[in-house]
Amino acid sequence: MKLKAIDRRRWLLAAAAATACGNGIAAPAKSARPPVVLVVGDSLSAEYGLARGQGWVALLQQRLAKSMPDARVINASVSGDTTAGGRARLANLLRQHQPTVVVIELGGNDALRGLPVAGTRDNLLAMTRAAQAAGARVLLLGMQVPPNYGGAYGRDFSAVFPEVARQSKAALLPFLLTGIADVPDAAAWFQPDRIHPAARAHPRMLENVWPHLEPLLKQP
Template identity: 40%
Template sequence: MDRRRRGRKAALPLVAVLLGWLANGPALACKLAILGDSLTAGFGLVREEAFPARLEQALRARGITCAVLDAGVSGDTSAGGAARIDWVLADRPTHLLVELGGNDALRALPPAALEANLDRIVRTAKEHGVQVMLAGMLAPPNLGSDYGKAFEAVYLELARRHHVPLYPFFLDGVVLQRDLMQPDGIHPNGRGVDVIVARIVPMIESFLQGK
């Protein structure tokens, strides 16, 4: 075989790759799935106002191209998230942000059950080679200080045990701020989502960059 024929054969795979790129666009190396409840799903908001969409926009503004997958289900508990983790991982995310626990607290579920469910989620994701970050939640004060401390400690312990980053409180800066919450006092409005994104995005940026 002469050099010209060898050169043409070697070029064929590259041409195929380029044609595929032109047809489908570049494949994103970064895919962040958010396993969450109504705070992720954007209860009471249009899709463009919900946390996943606003986070993806904020990341792009920082020069980070990462598909953000909305795996939020309104009313979901940590048990529901644990039951759905295999389905979420079927989309082959590279990273997973776990935003669960609010509905566990509203139902006063035992912190031990929360820990077991979140532990299963983190372990399963890591077994699939997915990087994990936790977003913590606080229990309502009417459940008492003992319950509140035990609930908060779950996230701290899981972050320590699995060596994963923890954003301590997902609703930081928004909860109890009437102008940032919907009338139910539980879910953020569009402005509230923007505050959440602005506060959490630096940590997510570091998480995606492996820092």
């Protein structure tokens, strides 16, 4: 009799579980992994010429500390880096940090050096696909070049970022320096070298990035 009572109890538990599944009630899922944001960039993200904590990546970490306390931001930006340099070091970064989101802010130095646009495109596409293959979502931060680089080169360079985003289905911010480099008082937003944004520009850079980054942070 005791054995039959145990079997009956097991049967009732199994029946209850089956009923719950039939009603669309699922067992609680394991909690999602906290976001890990890896920023692979150049001097625009490496706080060149700024006091520590003033760059947009540091400001991002401060914002996430309030809204997503478990999130981590790894700033792997290197001043002067090109897309070729970023591509060469990305594999180690992915293995080391296992990011959930990768932000790629590279290409400006390719343009400053007059490197072929095709190479920039290939490097960015390879980086994006490598990050996606590692399980990360990708946000590309687009750049533009000043008019003195020539109309054709400028158009071809600017087109690289939406093209890579389209081919890889990555998220895209078309121009990181919107509201900074394209305003009448642009000189006031830059350091004396007229290349690197001043500290006052970095909160604006974060505001440009955030609407494109926030959805990636919330995806399962």
